[in-house]
Amino acid sequence: MTDLAECENSVVAGAERETQQGGSQAVGAEGVTIAPVALVNGTPLTELPEDLYIPPDALEVFLETFEGPLDLLLYLIRRQNLSIVDIPIADITRQYIAYIEMMSELRIELAAEYLLMAAILAEIKSRMLLPRPASPEQQEDDPRAELVRRLQEYERYKHAAQRLDVLPRCERDVFETSADTSAIQVRKVYPEVDLKEVLLAFQDVLRRAERLTHHRIQREPLSVRERMSSILARLRTQLLVPFPALFERKEGRHGAVVSLLAILELGKERLIEIIQDEPLGELLVRPLMASGAD
Amino acid sequence: MELKSIIEAALLAAGRPLSLAELENLFAEHERPEPAEIQAALADLAADCRDRPVELKQVASGYRLQVRAAFSPWVSRLFEERPGRYSRAFLETLAIIAYRQPVTRGEIEDIRGVAVSSSIVRTLQERGWIQVVGHKEVPGRPALLATTKQFLDYFNLRSLDELPPLQEFLDDLALESAPKAQPMIENADHEST
Amino acid sequence: MELKSIIEAALLAAGRPLSLAELENLFAEHERPEPAEIQAALADLAADCRDRPVELKQVASGYRLQVRAAFSPWVSRLFEERPGRYSRAFLETLAIIAYRQPVTRGEIEDIRGVAVSSSIVRTLQERGWIQVVGHKEVPGRPALLATTKQFLDYFNLRSLDELPPLQEFLDDLALESAPKAQPMIENADHEST
DSSP: OHHHHHHHHHHHHHHHHHHHHHHHHHHHOOOOOOOOOOTTTTTTEEEEEGGOOOOOOHHHHHHTTTSSSHHHHHHHHHHHOOOGGGOHHHHEEEEEEEEHHHHHTTTTOOHHHHHHHHHHHHHHHHHHHHHOOTTHHHHEEEEEEHHHHHHHHHHHHHHHHHOOOOOOSSSTTEEEEEOOOOOOOOOOOOOHHHHHHHHHHHHHHHHHHHHHHOOOOOOOHHHHHHHHEEEEHHHHHSSSSSGGGGGOOOGGHHHHHHHHHHEEEHTTTTTTEOOOOOOOOEEEEOOOTTTTTT | OOOOHHHHHHHHHOOOOOOOHHTTTOOOGGGGOOHHHHHHHHHHHHGGGGGEEEEEEEEETTTEEOOOOOGGHHHHOOOSSSOOOHHHHHHHHHHHHHHOOOOOOOHHHHHSSSSOOOHHHHHHTTTSSSEEEEEETTTTTTTTEEEHHHHHHHHSSSSSGOOOOOOOOOOHHHHOOOOTTHHHHHHHHHOOO | OOOHHHHHHHHHHHOOOHHHHHHHSOOOOOGGHHHHHHHOOOHHHHHHHSSSSSEEEEEEEEEEEOOOOGGGHHHHHGOOOOOOOOHHHHHHHHHHHHHHHHHEEEHHHHHSSSSOHHHHHHHHHHSEEEEEEEEEESTTOOOOEEOOOHHHHHOOOGGGGGGGGOHHHHHTTTTOOOOOOOOOHHOOOOOOO
């Protein structure tokens, strides 16, 4: 409501400034045949009702502030403090058609809806003139009923839109917040793997290997293989390890066997070497470096 | 680390509302707090914010920290374009969809008495405020439009129930002369102070 | 409104660093604070943040509030991507390393009959499942790959012995029939007691 009222004020202010020239120009432009502004009850009306007068330039702006014929009608009704449920249809129709006539006179292209509404109003008016039987259903027979319903419904949403507009809103009243996250370390999430998948994969590998190549897959006790890995891993940090240190007492005899097999296998694969600085001296194990290799 | 601080950190890091479920999922299963504990921490956080320029707000898709409306005179200068000014046609179309959903374009046109501009519908969709939720089983199977969670988030609402109530017919109101619009406006004032 | 609060509001709303000039421009000319006042307010704000999950940081393009690294364990969950599945090639490579360790890449390729992609080896290393335990003393000194303790932990194994024997695998190798060594199991028992 407020912005509409403001708009109207500015239109009127503009009107005062331009009354003289604006008015005469419009007449000149239209040439000799000054069409009546409106036909009221068949009587041509060459002058607009005073309360309706808006200079042509402003009129276009004015009309743009309406969201269609229902909005324009509501404006006409509300500003005269009339009741929607009992619209003085003749007056309102006259005023509405006056606007429409002005529009076409000014060659302002009107949306078809405005013309349709003019027709509806004219039709209601003519039905109002017909004698109506006094019946209990009179209320519902009121030719205005459908228009009233539409006006009421439109007005509800028009107000709802205005109230929506004043709700505190993001980017205008309140603002979403965010802080920088570059200091946050994002953990990498890895896919889950089921051990069975690994086994199935290996089974496939073996089958393929058998079929495709003559590669012989030797079986070695995994524990020996594992021990080989752990010894190598240890030798990466400790470049020289006393031979006995590679055996763990708590592992018992079997553990010792595994370690020994692993050391021997590593030696055979030339991954480590076992050295003795002096006869009967301590046995030492060290990784075989490129430089140390033959 | 305090639960309340973790929640604040997450809300600021996310830069969007986080639901209770999302807040729960910040934690590994074995350390996951009960929903009630998270609720309590949220209440604490809201209280902490009392003297700060941000407030904790629950909207449709969860909780968010937002800069209070009182700071908009300064903060809005950060945004060159002045968003948030919408035409009446835009707002009326949105209001009809919000209050009457699901609704077809034809129904909107019936209510407004004018054609609905395609660009308005497109803009509403691009903003993620409305979506097509189905098709009406009438000739032409027109799309049924409804609002989204983002619409509620943007307008600071938790659910459609929080929309200002649709007024009864104004003439009826005038008779009762009970200004029903009042509570809604008071409410808005509260939030902005 | 307190200068410090306005700055905090702006930094959180912007979600990016703001320069001193940008902070000054939050204010209309007649109320614009001196740069020194803004600096002082920034210092205040930084002090206020001491007990909060964000810290004020000066970077090249200005000042920003950032979530402290200490909140990574929780906040990072917001940004984690749902993992996909590993490829067949990945699983085969892993299986070969597990059963044949220590093994070189070339040996894996011989067994699989196709080249081993570097990214698979890298992913296995990143995940901490394999490591380089040495280099084979052959031309090129290829790395010897073996599984790690983490690999065993992940698959809930106490030692490689517990890798389930493949029936076909065993049948295949029955001829060579080196009896499976027991000690590792004893060992495992030790460790668990």
